[in-house]
Amino acid sequence: EVHLLESGGGLVQPGGSLRLSCAASRFTFSTYAMSWVRQAPGKGLEWVSGISGSGDSTFYADSVKGRFSISRDNSKNTLFLQINSLRAEDTAVYYCAKDTYCTSISCGAFDYWGQGTLVSVSS
Amino acid sequence: QSALTQPASVSGSPGQSITISCTGTRSDIGDYNYVSWFQQHPGKAPKLMIYDVSDRPSGVSNRFSGSKSGNTASLTISGLQAEDEADYYCSSYRGSSTLIVFGTGTKVTVL
Numbered sequence: 001e002v003h004l005l006e007s008g009g010g011l012v013q014p015g016g017s018l019r020l021s022c023a024a025s026r027f028t029f030s031t032y033a034m035s036w037v038r039q040a041p042g043k044g045l046e047w048v049s050g051i052s053g054s055g056d057s058t059f060y061a062d063s064v065k066g067r068f069s070i071s072r073d074n075s076k077n078t079l080f081l082q083i084n085s086l087r088a089e090d091t092a093v094y095y096c097a098k099d100t101y102c103t104s105i106s107c108g109a110f111d112y113w114g115q116g117t118l119v120s121v122s123s
Numbered sequence: 124q125s126a127l128t129q130p131a132s133v134s135g136s137p138g139q140s141i142t143i144s145c146t147g148t149r150s151d152i153g154d155y156n157y158v159s160w161f162q163q164h165p166g167k168a169p170k171l172m173i174y175d176v177s178d179r180p181s182g183v184s185n186r187f188s189g190s191k192s193g194n195t196a197s198l199t200i201s202g203l204q205a206e207d208e209a210d211y212y213c214s215s216y217r218g219s220s221t222l223i224v225f226g227t228g229t230k231v232t233v234l
Contacts, residue, residue, distance in 0.1 A: 035223070037169075044126065045161070045169065045212050047223035059222045100174055107157045108214045108223040109174035116168060 002027045002112040004096050009117030016086050016121070022079040022096030022114055030054065030074040033099040033106045036081045038092035039116075048094070049081060050106035057104060064090075086121045093118050127151070127213055127226035134232040140201040143229045145213030146194060151224055153194040157216035160189055160198045164209045172211075173198060200231070208233045 008020040035050040049070040050059045058070050069082040097110035128146040135141040158176045161169035173189035186201045213226035
């Protein structure tokens with residue numbers, strides 16, 4: 001069964017940075033587009049960023065553009081999200097998610113999700 | 124980026140059918156057949172229930188079905204069961220820099 005395991009979350013002060021990781025296993029990682037989706041406490045889901053299977057194409061929600069950077073290391077089956085200039089409104093559980101079949105762009109059919117990693121931004 | 128619009132809550136009795144709507148625009152639901160539905164139980168990661176408007180992943184009950192008309196997608200749960208009580212989110216490909224947009228979420232209560 002496909003497995004996704006996020007790490008790297010924590011408590012950080014406003015303006016700080018974090019690097020989230022998502023270790024993938026039991027599927028051909030480089031074949032599939034991947035995304036990060038976040039959920040603020042008690043709120044709904046928000047797509048944050050996506051990357052093609054090759055890593056050549058990246059996409060961002062307007063709310064994080066310029067502050068977040070997505071990348072992947074296909075040799076290590078790992079997805080990353082570099083988060084800079086953190087704000088209180090970035091507080092959320094961050095999930096990594098695998099696209100069902102899309103490779104060059106995310107189609108939003110996320111068939112596997114990690115358990116999430118909590119990012120808390122507070123002074 | 125504005126979210127897709129869903130009713131805040133929908134309820135039904137065991138065995139009944141319920142339908143959750145998801146309203147977008149011509150720029151997302153109206154133009155693309157990349158509509159998905161997710162089920163989320165408290166404290167758990169979302170689970171894909173429907174993708175590409177009406178396709179069901181392997182292992183998802185055929186009590187769940189999806190459809191689309193114009194700018195509105197719908198999820199129907201037939202033969203409602205206690206285990207269906209959860210939050211449900213739609214999503215759509217938007218084709219702009221913000222690739223994917225989610226719905227506001229619907230809490231389903233089984234009476």
